[in-house]
Amino acid sequence: MKAFAQLLELLALTPSRNRKIEALKDYFARTPDPDRGFALAILTGAMDFKNVKPAVLREVVTREVDPALFAMSYDYVGDLGETIALIWPHHGAAGELPSLTELIELFQTTSKAELPKLIASLLTRAEINERWALVKLATGALRIGLSARLAKTALAEMSGKDLQEIEEVWHGITLPYTELFAWLDGRAERPDIDHAARFHPMMLSNPIDEDKDLEKLDPAEFSAEWKWDGIRVQMIASRGRVSLFSRTGDDIAAAFPDVVDAVFGDAVLDGELLVGREFEASSFNDLQQRLNRKVASPKQLAELPAFIRVYDMLFDGQTDIRALSWSERRARLETWFAANPQTRMDLSEVLPFASWEELAQLRRTGADEHGHEGVMVKLKSSPYVPGRPKGLWYKWKRDPNVVDAILMYAQRGHGKRSSFYSDYTFGVWKGNEIVPIGKAYFGFTDEELKQLDKWVRTNTVASFGPVREVKKELVFEVAFDSAQQSTRHKSGVALRFPRINRIRWDKPAGEAATLDDMTVFLSAT
Amino acid sequence: MTPFLDRDLRVKPINAFIDPPQPQARAIITHGHADHARSGHGAVLATPDTIAIMKTRYGEDCAGTFQALEFGVPLQVDDVQITFFPAGHILGSAQVLLEHKGQRIVVTGDYKTRPDRTAQPFELVKCHLLVTEATFGLPVFQHPDPLDEIQRLLRVAAAHPERAYVIGCYALGKAQRVISLLREAGYDRPIYLHGAMIRLCALYEERGIALGDLRHSLDVPKAELAGQIVIAPPSAIKDRWSRRLPDPVLAVASGWMSVKQRARQSGVELPLIISDHADWNELRETITATEAETIWVTHGREDALVYWCQQQGRLAEPLNIEAYEDGEEEGE
Numbered sequence: 001m002k003a004f005a006q007l008l009e010l011l012a013l014t015p016s017r018n019r020k021i022e023a024l025k026d027y028f029a030r031t032p033d034p035d036r037g038f039a040l041a042i043l044t045g046a047m048d049f050k051n052v053k054p055a056v057l058r059e060v061v062t063r064e065v066d067p068a069l070f071a072m073s074y075d076y077v078g079d080l081g082e083t084i085a086l087i088w089p090h091h092g093a094a095g096e097l098p099s100l101t102e103l104i105e106l107f108q109t110t111s112k113a114e115l116p117k118l119i120a121s122l123l124t125r126a127e128i129n130e131r132w133a134l135v136k137l138a139t140g141a142l143r144i145g146l147s148a149r150l151a152k153t154a155l156a157e158m159s160g161k162d163l164q165e166i167e168e169v170w171h172g173i174t175l176p177y178t179e180l181f182a183w184l185d186g187r188a189e190r191p192d193i194d195h196a197a198r199f200h201p202m203m204l205s206n207p208i209d210e211d212k213d214l215e216k217l218d219p220a221e222f223s224a225e226w227k228w229d230g231i232r233v234q235m236i237a238s239r240g241r242v243s244l245f246s247r248t249g250d251d252i253a254a255a256f257p258d259v260v261d262a263v264f265g266d267a268v269l270d271g272e273l274l275v276g277r278e279f280e281a282s283s284f285n286d287l288q289q290r291l292n293r294k295v296a297s298p299k300q301l302a303e304l305p306a307f308i309r310v311y312d313m314l315f316d317g318q319t320d321i322r323a324l325s326w327s328e329r330r331a332r333l334e335t336w337f338a339a340n341p342q343t344r345m346d347l348s349e350v351l352p353f354a355s356w357e358e359l360a361q362l363r364r365t366g367a368d369e370h371g372h373e374g375v376m377v378k379l380k381s382s383p384y385v386p387g388r389p390k391g392l393w394y395k396w397k398r399d400p401n402v403v404d405a406i407l408m409y410a411q412r413g414h415g416k417r418s419s420f421y422s423d424y425t426f427g428v429w430k431g432n433e434i435v436p437i438g439k440a441y442f443g444f445t446d447e448e449l450k451q452l453d454k455w456v457r458t459n460t461v462a463s464f465g466p467v468r469e470v471k472k473e474l475v476f477e478v479a480f481d482s483a484q485q486s487t488r489h490k491s492g493v494a495l496r497f498p499r500i501n502r503i504r505w506d507k508p509a510g511e512a513a514t515l516d517d518m519t520v521f522l523s524a525t
Numbered sequence: 526m527t528p529f530l531d532r533d534l535r536v537k538p539i540n541a542f543i544d545p546p547q548p549q550a551r552a553i554i555t556h557g558h559a560d561h562a563r564s565g566h567g568a569v570l571a572t573p574d575t576i577a578i579m580k581t582r583y584g585e586d587c588a589g590t591f592q593a594l595e596f597g598v599p600l601q602v603d604d605v606q607i608t609f610f611p612a613g614h615i616l617g618s619a620q621v622l623l624e625h626k627g628q629r630i631v632v633t634g635d636y637k638t639r640p641d642r643t644a645q646p647f648e649l650v651k652c653h654l655l656v657t658e659a660t661f662g663l664p665v666f667q668h669p670d671p672l673d674e675i676q677r678l679l680r681v682a683a684a685h686p687e688r689a690y691v692i693g694c695y696a697l698g699k700a701q702r703v704i705s706l707l708r709e710a711g712y713d714r715p716i717y718l719h720g721a722m723i724r725l726c727a728l729y730e731e732r733g734i735a736l737g738d739l740r741h742s743l744d745v746p747k748a749e750l751a752g753q754i755v756i757a758p759p760s761a762i763k764d765r766w767s768r769r770l771p772d773p774v775l776a777v778a779s780g781w782m783s784v785k786q787r788a789r790q791s792g793v794e795l796p797l798i799i800s801d802h803a804d805w806n807e808l809r810e811t812i813t814a815t816e817a818e819t820i821w822v823t824h825g826r827e828d829a830l831v832y833w834c835q836q837q838g839r840l841a842e843p844l845n846i847e848a849y850e851d852g853e854e855e856g857e
């Protein structure tokens with residue numbers, strides 16, 4: 001405990017980053033296991049241990065010190081922990097303090113009722129600087145201005161190991177980090193981290209700018225795949241355990257036992273979760289139904305089977321291959337698939353193309369005939385980089401679907417738009433009738449909104465509460481991602497992500513789309 | 526019994542002030558620190574050491590007349606008897622015992638009861654009314670053994686011999702005490718002095734306090750100061766002066782250094798809790814041992830000590846004397 005107290009004091013008082021690192025290196029080099037592991041956990045905030053409440057400490061102290069004097073002292077010193085350390089009136093009891101490890105164990109195992117007695121006896125045995133460290137430790141409020149990164153930097157400098165490597169290992173090791181220190185001391189191999197235990201941040205793409213990017217990029221350096229309309233997942237299979245993480249790192253394995261149970265082999269894979277039979281992806285709607293449930297029902301498992309379309313590999317078995325190029329990773333992924341036949345995973349197809357024009361053509365037909373969202377374009381020489389690095393992965397979305405629809409109903413908006421009719425239902429012709437196909441409240445300038453609001457007020461034919469029915473005379477150009485058959489809508493069609501592109505003040509309602517026009521979009525799904 | 530001392534420490538029967546902050550015709554000076562001794566008084570009564578210190582700091586003619594009074598020798602002035610007893614604070618520091626018509630009053634000035642080779646050791650004086658200082662009058666102030674603090678400094682210096690160790694000290698008393706403690710701890714290498722320290726160290730040596738090999742830091746090449754100890758005013762570390770030192774560590778020697786927040790705020794890397802004042806425990810022990818019925822508390826954190834005295838059944842009150850402020854000597 002003495003060494004740890006000295007370290008804490010030095011860290012608190014030394015402004016220099018390098019000196020802090022020196023002190024940490026010195027401490028870690030000289031302190032035996034498991035003390036140094038616990039110290040590391042405390043310093044990096046990695047340890048969540050049962051703290052002694054300030055109220056308990058206060059009680060312990062005011063049993064020994066007049067409360068009024070304590071209050072005056074606290075007022076002067078300003079820090080509860082420091083006041084207690086300084087004011088404790090009994091010193092010099094025989095015997096050293098227990099080691100850091102023993103101390104932590106004592107705090108963990110002592111009952112609430114016995115805690116005040118324990119603290120009092122420790123404070124009496126402690127030397128002045130130890131007392132300060134002891135109180136800091138007990139309350140868990142170190143506040144010495146040390147970042148976890150600095151502690152790891154010290155470990156890297158002490159051992160000559162790469163900081164990045166230490167960060168990698170960090171998440172997989174457990175207290176008191178004896179295997180970490182054994183590796184850092186050069187007495188053992190790098191700790192064997194079970195990758196099934198954790199999520200690796202994903203690599204994300206940037207939208208391609210057709211006007212600027214394409215002429216600069218050499219198509220020969222890039223590979224292309226379909227952009228699938230599912231959700232991005234990371235599948236981690238290691239030593240018999242399988243995890244399935246969403247892009248945000250949530251484990252969704254429980255909702256997809258059909259996929260998880262069918263995985264064969266060890267790897268960390270990146271892909272798209274889809275629903276469909278025989279690897280034929282059905283609509284996003286179907287997937288949404290599965291996602292809505294935390295645990296899949298037997299009916300859903302039977303009717304809406306899920307699978308993963310895999311497009312990348314982060315770990316091949318236990319080997320981290322993220323630093324390899326996309327081409328090399330793809331080759332290993334294909335080899336892995338050949339060696340580990342799968343029933344609920346398949347490979348995302350690589351699209352051959354020689355020029356950007358050719359890929360643009362593929363993208364259009366893919367969208368029209370198969371409902372793909374577009375294509376992904378990836379630099380073949382690129383490693384797998386977490387985050388959204390520039391210039392490595394692009395998404396090239398298909399042009400949105402557009403339909404001319406007629407305004408039917410308007411509703412008042414919310415918040416700052418609550419005085420405006422800003423929420424619109426629109427429809428298309430079905431014979432002589434107009435049937436609604438969607439609703440949108442999106443994207444006008446304030447000027448347009450005012451015009452539109454005025455038009456609604458002067459063209460109202462009926463009112464139902466906040467909703468006004470208007471003359472069927474105004475045409476909107478509505479863009480949407482996809483159209484689906486729907487029993488909820490009278491038209492039998494539902495649009496995904498509809499938004500109003502522009503107001504066609506110029507277009508007569510008679511020239512708006514018909515329901516028949518919509519079937520093109522439906523067949524694409 | 527009505528005290529013959531009033532609350533701004535004027536000895537009424539003889540119209541003499543103790544440590545007056547303003548120039549007075551008659552002044553009794555407990556010790557040479559600027560918040561107690563100032564220039565411009567008419568007649569000054571003090572110990573020979575204190576007079577020497579005053580003359581060194583303020584000049585030969587910093588008072589109209591000086592009368593030296595040795596420790597333990599009573600001086601009768603009209604119907605008041607004045608005797609100095611060592612306060613143990615710095616060289617020549619005295620407590621003042623005033624006797625008048627059977628009433629005994631002691632004004633401690635600044636004091637400490639622990640041994641110090643650079644000051645005459647504290648002597649306890651029983652009295653009816655005790656006027657005590659309270660610089661460290663809070664129970665959080667429990668000074669450790671100063672030799673342990675010095676050992677800590679020497680350990681750090683041995684571990685990092687590439688740096689210079691600047692000990693921030695006030696020039697009168699603290700500097701000489703720290704040097705003396707270093708010698709007591711067996712440190713016999715030269716100790717380097719900032720220019721502001723030289724005059725008073727020389728005075729201490731003249732008056733019989735051996736301080737060993739002292740050198741002016743000015744004449745020494747930077748590289749030679751690696752691993753060496755330099756005594757300087759605490760403010761000097763921020764001056765251009767410190768550039769002549771190799772990667773200096775600021776180690777301030779003061780009772781305030783026990784409060785880490787305070788050390789941290791003032792950029793002290795190595796706080797040394799070495800004080801020339803009584804800590805909370807010494808203050809209480811002294812008050813008890815004097816058997817005084819009435820305690821006047823001045824010069825510091827009066828409230829806590831007054832509260833404690835009252836809890837003990839003594840009459841106690843704070844004096845709230847406006848202190849003579851001098852930045853460098855603050856709190857001495």
Ligand SMILES: [Zn+2]
Pocket residue numbers: 558560561635824856857
């Ligand atoms: Zn003073």
Ligand SMILES: [Zn+2]
Pocket residue numbers: 556558561614635856857
């Ligand atoms: Zn003083």
